Amino acid sequence: MVSAPARAGRVNEDFTGATPTAAVLIDGAGIPGAESTCRHGVAWYAHRLGGGLLGLLSLPRSLPAILAEAITLVTDAHRDTCDVTNPISPSAAVAIVRRSGGYVEHLVLGDSVVVLDRVDGATIVVTDPREVVIGRTYQPMLEATVPGSDEYHRILRDLRANRNRPGGFWVAKDDPRAADEAITGRCPAEELSAAVLMSNGAGRIVDRFGLTDWPGVMAALASGGPADIIDRVRRAEARYSVPPDDATIAWCTDLGDT
Secondary structure, X not given: OEEEOOXXXXXXXXXXXXXXXXXXXXXXXXXXXXXXXXXXXXXXXXHHHHHHHHHHOOOOOOHHHHHHHHHHHHHHHHOOOOOOOOOOOOEEEEEEEXXXXXXXXXXXXXXXXXXXXXXXXXXXXXXXOHHHHHHHHHHHHHHOOOOOOHHHHHHHHHHHOOEOOOOXXXXXXXXXXXXXXXXXXXXXXXXXXXXEEEOHHHHHHHHOOOOOOHHHHHHHHHHHHHHHHHHHHHHHHHHOOOOOOOEEEEEEEOOOOO
């Protein structure tokens, strides 16, 4: 596992962790000015949600049910001190992989990604495209606005007003029912050689910069590990003057072992 903040000295709003049979990746989201709605902040939300998930994943329950409980636990932890229902309060994308009963289960909610490497050489890419599709409507406006300006953040608030509503996109926030909207599935563990969970800051090596494809990511992980992927992303961000993002990768191997 490797997790790197967008810039040195900045708080990393991603989280990743693992147990012997599961891995979790959380990509926290928020905007400047949200401090008035939550005194804890995005990093706290991401770490609290991720830790809660790790503590629950040994239970014999479905991944959406476990995510719903983890969302409830973290929301209850700051419901009395923060405006948890405010549209700009902290939220997060979630990716989970768990080996259970001879299968590898996966869950994706929001703009993180899970890639499963099959022993036959095929690659299964699990994404939740809803935020990306809606975000394309706002992207031209964001690109035409000075990053960090009041207008820039107003557009971001308008985008995030589409969260957790029919016709919009879904993330972990204050409503546990969002877990029912997650993309889920499972594969026999013996058919998989590896899996990787990536925040969108790491996944931009494929979907933003086009430096490789998803099978190429798996090959790069096998040869250079997660740090090599993030190094390539950082170089591309600098080359194309793209604002850096927190980047996190959890690479899981030996999935068929018992």
